[in-house]
Amino acid sequence: MALVTSTEMFKKAYEGKYAIGAFNINNMEIIQGVTRGAAKMNSACILQCSKSALNYAGPKYLLGMVKAAVDETGIDVALHLDHGPDLDTVKVCVENGFTSVMFDGSHFEYEENVAKTKEVVDYAHAHGVVVEAELGKLAGVEDEVKVDAANATYTDPDQAVDFVQRTGVDSLAIAIGTSHGAYKFKGEAKLDFDRLEVITKKLDDAGFKEYPIVLHGASSVDPAVIELCNKYGGALKGASGIPVEMLRKASGMAVCKINMDTDIRLAMTAGIRKSFVEKPEAFDPRGYLGVARDMIQELVEYKIEKVLGSVDSMK
Numbered sequence: 001m002a003l004v005t006s007t008e009m010f011k012k013a014y015e016g017k018y019a020i021g022a023f024n025i026n027n028m029e030i031i032q033g034v035t036r037g038a039a040k041m042n043s044a045c046i047l048q049c050s051k052s053a054l055n056y057a058g059p060k061y062l063l064g065m066v067k068a069a070v071d072e073t074g075i076d077v078a079l080h081l082d083h084g085p086d087l088d089t090v091k092v093c094v095e096n097g098f099t100s101v102m103f104d105g106s107h108f109e110y111e112e113n114v115a116k117t118k119e120v121v122d123y124a125h126a127h128g129v130v131v132e133a134e135l136g137k138l139a140g141v142e143d144e145v146k147v148d149a150a151n152a153t154y155t156d157p158d159q160a161v162d163f164v165q166r167t168g169v170d171s172l173a174i175a176i177g178t179s180h181g182a183y184k185f186k187g188e189a190k191l192d193f194d195r196l197e198v199i200t201k202k203l204d205d206a207g208f209k210e211y212p213i214v215l216h217g218a219s220s221v222d223p224a225v226i227e228l229c230n231k232y233g234g235a236l237k238g239a240s241g242i243p244v245e246m247l248r249k250a251s252g253m254a255v256c257k258i259n260m261d262t263d264i265r266l267a268m269t270a271g272i273r274k275s276f277v278e279k280p281e282a283f284d285p286r287g288y289l290g291v292a293r294d295m296i297q298e299l300v301e302y303k304i305e306k307v308l309g310s311v312d313s314m315k
């Protein structure tokens with residue numbers, strides 16, 4: 001019933017074979033939609049902001065709105081920096097009440113990623129904040145960085161153990177085939193579950209029992225929502241995401257945090273487009289933003305029940 005770190009959430013998720021949903025936020029309607037959906041399912045959740053979300057809304061607004069959402073709903077929420085690019089951004093978040101940060105050094109050479117992550121861990125831990133880092137490269141677009149499929153690399157299991165040992169990081173985002181954005185697979189969706197299992201086993205053998213793994217780029221890009229967007233004037237062609245069954249399987253394994261941003265964006269866009277077309281005479285933002293907020297709440301309830309399995313994790 002508070003703004004907390006993700007430590008306890010992940011411990012319970014690992015043991016309960018479910019995952020906590022990490023939803024990207026940047027305005028009041030998204031925060032309300034996500035937390036009301038989570039509260040309805042009696043589930044904890046993680047609200048995360050990218051650097052561009054911080055630039056858009058400002059850390060003080062984000063913290064203020066998230067605190068209000070925690071007060072309104074009574075659920076546990078971790079406020080997390082998503083894809084933190086450097087220590088300065090991490091410091092801004094820690095100074096503004098974030099309980100968790102990600103440092104994403106996955107685009108650096110390995111040794112540089114280790115050194116920079118360790119610096120962030122030392123700083124964050126001294127302030128009671130937990131850290132997620134990333135090893136391996138996901139394809140797709142995140143912030144201003146675009147990685148094409150040819151440059152994506154899956155996480156090496158031995159390197160993962162070495163990385164966790166040397167940095168002291170609290171959770172690790174891995175690359176096993178997911179990617180950011182709305183255009184994930186050209187052909188059939190495929191995730192390397194064997195690799196996930198090997199990483200988990202090697203971490204366990206090295207003494208990192210029940211170590212929480214994070215899955216980025218995990219939106220499902222529901223065809224029905226794409227159809228709704230397109231029906232009301234959108235032009236989203238060839239969009240595809242990670243099938244729900246694959247995500248459910250991952251949440252039963254060592255994956256304790258599943259990141260979703262694209263699905264929130266699509267739900268919001270579908271809601272607004274539909275409102276504009278159905279009520280061309282209306283011009284009160286509370287009308288169309290209210291519809292979008294309801295779509296987000298519905299989406300989050302569905303995710304918690306069918307994808308994450310975190311229903312009643314507040315008990």
Ligand code: G3H
Pocket residue numbers: 024050051052053082083141142143144180261262
């Ligand atoms: O993984 C990246 C997220 O989707 C954040 O995207 O930087 O456009 O807010 P954004």
Ligand code: 13P
Pocket residue numbers: 024082083179180181182215216217218219220259260261262263
């Ligand atoms: P999606 O683009 O699949 O929603 O992934 C979001 C994400 O990983 C945020 O860090």
Ligand code: ZN
Pocket residue numbers: 083142180216217259
């Ligand atoms: Zn991501």
